[in-house]
Amino acid sequence: MIVRQFISWVRTAPAGERAEATRSLARALLFSDMSEQDRGAAEGALLMLLDDPSPLVRQAMAEVFARSADAPAAIVQALSLDQASVALGVLEHSPLLIDADLVDIIATGNNEMQCAIARRMHLPAAVCAAIAEVGTPAAALELIENPYAELAPFSWDRIVERHGHLAAIRESVLVLEDLPAATRLALVAKLSDTLAQFVTARNWLSADRATRIASEARDRCTVNVAARSRGDDMRGLVQHLRATGQLTAGLILRALLSGNLELFDYALVELSGLPQARVSALLHDRGGASLNALLTRAGLPQSTFPAFRAALEASHEIGFAGTADDAARLRRRMVERVLTRCETDSETAEPLLILLRRFATESAREEARLFCDELIAEEAVAAMQHDLIAA
Numbered sequence: 001m002i003v004r005q006f007i008s009w010v011r012t013a014p015a016g017e018r019a020e021a022t023r024s025l026a027r028a029l030l031f032s033d034m035s036e037q038d039r040g041a042a043e044g045a046l047l048m049l050l051d052d053p054s055p056l057v058r059q060a061m062a063e064v065f066a067r068s069a070d071a072p073a074a075i076v077q078a079l080s081l082d083q084a085s086v087a088l089g090v091l092e093h094s095p096l097l098i099d100a101d102l103v104d105i106i107a108t109g110n111n112e113m114q115c116a117i118a119r120r121m122h123l124p125a126a127v128c129a130a131i132a133e134v135g136t137p138a139a140a141l142e143l144i145e146n147p148y149a150e151l152a153p154f155s156w157d158r159i160v161e162r163h164g165h166l167a168a169i170r171e172s173v174l175v176l177e178d179l180p181a182a183t184r185l186a187l188v189a190k191l192s193d194t195l196a197q198f199v200t201a202r203n204w205l206s207a208d209r210a211t212r213i214a215s216e217a218r219d220r221c222t223v224n225v226a227a228r229s230r231g232d233d234m235r236g237l238v239q240h241l242r243a244t245g246q247l248t249a250g251l252i253l254r255a256l257l258s259g260n261l262e263l264f265d266y267a268l269v270e271l272s273g274l275p276q277a278r279v280s281a282l283l284h285d286r287g288g289a290s291l292n293a294l295l296t297r298a299g300l301p302q303s304t305f306p307a308f309r310a311a312l313e314a315s316h317e318i319g320f321a322g323t324a325d326d327a328a329r330l331r332r333r334m335v336e337r338v339l340t341r342c343e344t345d346s347e348t349a350e351p352l353l354i355l356l357r358r359f360a361t362e363s364a365r366e367e368a369r370l371f372c373d374e375l376i377a378e379e380a381v382a383a384m385q386h387d388l389i390a391a
Contacts, residue, residue, distance in 0.1 A: 006045060015054035022049055022057050026064035030071065043072050050078050058086045067093045080105065084112045091116040103130040106139075114139035123149040132158040137166055144172045153236075156183045164190030181229040182240035188221045189244070216358070219251050226255065226263040238266045247271065249304045250355055256311045257334050257359060259318075271298035283312065303349035307356065310341040330363035 006025060010018050028034065029042045049057055062079045065071035066089035076096045080087050091097070091105065091113055102117050103126065109117075117123075118131055118139045123146060131143050132155035140159050143149050156179070163169040164187050173179060173187055192214040199205045205213070222241065229237050241247040247267055255263040265283070269276045272294060282294045291312065295305055314334045339356040342348040 010045075010049070015056050018049075018052065018054065019056040019060040022046070022052075023060040023064055026061050030064065030068055043075070046072070046075055047078075050075065055083060055086055058082055062086050062090050065094070066090045067095075069095045071096060077101065084110060088112060088116045092119050093121075099124055099126050102127045106130045107134055111136045111138055115142045118142035118149070119146060121148050125150040125152050125155070128152070129155050129158075132156075132162075137163045137169060141168055141172060144169070144176075153180055153183070156180065157186065160186045160190065165194050181225050181233045181237040185218075185222055185225050185237060185240060186244075188225070189218055189246075192218050192221075218246065219254055220362075222246065222251060223255055223258050223260060223263065227258075227260055230262075234262060234266050235270075238263070238270045241267075242270055249300045252300070253304065253307055253311065253355070254330065254359065256308065256315065257330050257338065257363075259315065259331055259334070261315070268294060268298050271300070273297075301349075303347075303352055306345050306348055307338055307342055307352055310338040314338060329366050330359050332360075332363040332367050335359045335363045 006021065010021060013021065025042055026046060029039065029046065034042065046061060049061065052058060058079065061075065062082075065076055065079065071094075073096050076090060076094050080090045080094065080097055080101065087109075091102075091109075102120075106114055106117060106127070107130065114131060114135045115138055117127065118135065119142050120127075123143070128143060128149050128151045131139050132151070135143070140163050143151070144159070156173075159169065160173065160183055164173075170187050170191060174184065196210040196214040200207050200210045222237075226234065226237060238247065241251070247270065252264060252267045255267065265276065265279055268274075268279050268283075272279065274282075274294075274297070279294065282290045291309055292305055295308060296302070300308075311334060314337045318331070318333055335356065339353075339360050342353060342356060
């Protein structure tokens with residue numbers, strides 16, 4: 001009887017009053033002790049109100065049902081497909097929406113709707129993948145910052161591929177500690193390409209020079225990222241480098257000259273197709289024939305063999321990197337020793353000498369910076385000790 005009276009009244013009531021009455025009826029459906037007959041009538045009335053011309057009425061219904069697991073599923077489904085002002089709360093919170101519903105709305109909804117879904121608690125991998133594939137940059141950013149999102153590695157890669165050129169996306173992704181090394185490096189590549197295009201468009205550098213500088217910066221970042229990678233993460237990084245054409249002789253030589261034997265090993269395993277134990281055995285064999293055979297199988301240019309041989313000899317004498325920071329920087333003594341050896345070898349190709357000279361300059365400048373930092377730190381400590389003694 002009450003529901004019948006409500007239906008008669010609601011047809012002529014003002015929109016604001018209809019919204020408040022709808023809110024009350026929706027709450028009664030959820031929380032009141034209704035008979036089955038009255039419950040069915042109330043649900044029917046609310047289904048009718050889904051066609052109300054005023055969004056205020058549907059918003060009132062959505063606010064009540066958004067977080068409830070006991071709300072009528074058909075009504076929640078309809079509200080989720082309504083205009084954004086009605087649907088957002090339901091999309092963000094309703095436990096009644098299944099993955100297929102969410103994926104469909106991501107594909108057809110606007111930016112606000114995608115963002116609301118990206119903020120959901122316990123967002124499953126399938127929904128995350130849909131946002132990564134077709135979502136707007138804002139939705140991708142919400143997804144990255146959602147600690148409850150189950151992002152698979154391929155979803156990270158897709159976000160980087162589609163939106164990695166945007167500073168907000170890069171900043172949010174790069175601060176994540178458990179980000180796969182390959183994804184981190186893909187972001188670095190996006191950044192270097194963006195900067196190269198910017199300076200070229202401004203006519204600050206020629207296209208060739210900007211490309212070379214960006215490539216050298218990527219190589220430095222690659223060794224830096226690799227210095228903090230282990231096991232499967234390192235393997236995935238090397239596979240990514242090969243797939244993107246970045247696993248070059250120059251990069252592998254840089255890794256060796258930085259004392260990063262792990263990256264050097266994994267690179268040769270990837271390129272040669274040999275087991276890691278076999279590669280390690282060949283590298284520890286001091287005979288030149290074994291090393292040449294391994295480098296040949298890896299497809300590295302024969303002109304680089306003397307540099308690799310000299311670098312390995314210097315590594316065995318000087319020792320490999322002790323810390324991640326050490327493994328990320330070119331080691332000046334090793335670079336200069338390899339450069340001297342190659343300069344006295346008449347068969348050394350000119351491009352290799354140019355590369356080694358650049359390495360030598362880079363390592364000298366890095367060593368100078370570290371030396372200055374140490375001097376400043378020592379001066380600060382001495383000043384502090386002086387102040388303590390004076391006190």
